[in-house]
Amino acid sequence: QVQLVESGGDMVQPGRSLRLSCAASGFTFSSYGMHWVRQAPGKGLEWVAFISSDGSKKYYADSVKGRFTISRDKSKNTLYLQMNSLRADDTAVYYCAKDFDASWCLDYWGQGTLVTVSS
Amino acid sequence: QSALTQPASVSGSPGQSITISCTGTSSDVGGYNYVSWYQQHPGKAPKLMIYEVSNRPSGVPDRFSGSKSGNTASLTISGLLAEDEADYYCNSYTSSSTWVFGGGTKLTVL
Numbered sequence: 243q244v245q246l247v248e249s250g251g252d253m254v255q256p257g258r259s260l261r262l263s264c265a266a267s268g269f270t271f272s273s274y275g276m277h278w279v280r281q282a283p284g285k286g287l288e289w290v291a292f293i294s295s296d297g298s299k300k301y302y303a304d305s306v307k308g309r310f311t312i313s314r315d316k317s318k319n320t321l322y323l324q325m326n327s328l329r330a331d332d333t334a335v336y337y338c339a340k341d342f343d344a345s346w347c348l349d350y351w352g353q354g355t356l357v358t359v360s361s
Numbered sequence: 362q363s364a365l366t367q368p369a370s371v372s373g374s375p376g377q378s379i380t381i382s383c384t385g386t387s388s389d390v391g392g393y394n395y396v397s398w399y400q401q402h403p404g405k406a407p408k409l410m411i412y413e414v415s416n417r418p419s420g421v422p423d424r425f426s427g428s429k430s431g432n433t434a435s436l437t438i439s440g441l442l443a444e445d446e447a448d449y450y451c452n453s454y455t456s457s458s459t460w461v462f463g464g465g466t467k468l469t470v471l
Contacts, residue, residue: 277460279407286364286465287399287407287450301458304362337406345413346454347397351406 244268244350246338251355258328258359264321264338264352271319272296275341277348278312278323280334280357288334291323292341306332328359365390365451365463372469378439381466383451384432389461391432395454398427398436401465402447410449411436438468446470 250262264276278290291312292301300312311324321338335356339348366384373379383390383398390396396414399407409418411427414434424445426437434453438445451463 279462286448287401287452287462289452289460289462292460299458303459342409342412345397345416346393346395346460347409347412347452348399348407349409349412349418351408353406 244340246340246350246352248336248338248352248355251336251357253358253360254328255361256329256359259324259326260328260357262323262325262336262338262355262357264323266319266321266338266340269340269350271314272316274343276312276314276321277339277341278310278321279337279339279348279351280332281337281354282331282334285334290336293321325357328357330359333357333359362455362457362459362461365453365461367449367451367463367466369464370467370469372471373438373441374471375441375443377441378437379441379468380438381436381449381451381468383434383436383453383463385434385453385461386432388456389453390429390434390451392456393454394429396427396429396434397452398425399450399452400445400447401450407450441470443470 335354340350342349398411
């Protein structure tokens with residue numbers, strides 16, 4: 243069965259960096275695009291970034307463009323989100339999600355990892 | 362990348378039907394049949410309920426249905442059950458090769 247397990251969430255100060263990881267199993271990781279989605283405390287879902295199956299295409303929300311970088315390592319079946327210049331409004335639970343091939347939706351989600359940006 | 366517009370809350374009694382709307386623009390909802398809907402219970406990860414406007418993944422009850430007209434998509438839940446009480450989010454692929462969520466709708470089963 244598909245499993246996505248996020249890790250790396252922590253409390254960091256504004257301006258610092260953090261890298262999130264998402265370990266994937268139960269499917270052929272290299273065949274599917276992957277997303278990061280976040281949810282601020284008590285708020286709605288916000289799409290953050292997408293990477294294509296081969297890593298050649300990357301797309302970002304305007305709110306994180308230039309600060310966050312999505313990447314993947316097919317040898318480790320792992321998705322990453324490098325977050326730089328963190329701000330208080332980046333505080334959220336970050337979910338990784340698998341793309342439903344050719345349907346442009348998110349069919350499996352991890353349980354999320356909490357990032358808190360505070361001084 | 363403005364969020365799609367959903368009502369903040371809807372409610373219904375067990376056995377009734379409710380509909381949640383999701384309004385976007387011609388650059389997202391109106392321009393593509395890539396509208397999906399997600400159910401989220403408190404403290405849990407979202408779950409895909411509808412994809413490509415009206416398709417249900419296996420395991421999702423046929424009480425859940427989706428449709429679209431112009432720039433507005435809709436999720437209908439018929440025969441409401443207590444377990445349907447949750448937050449619901451719509452999502453659309455956009456002309457910028459990004460994705461956008463709606464603000465979310467809290468469904469209360471009375």
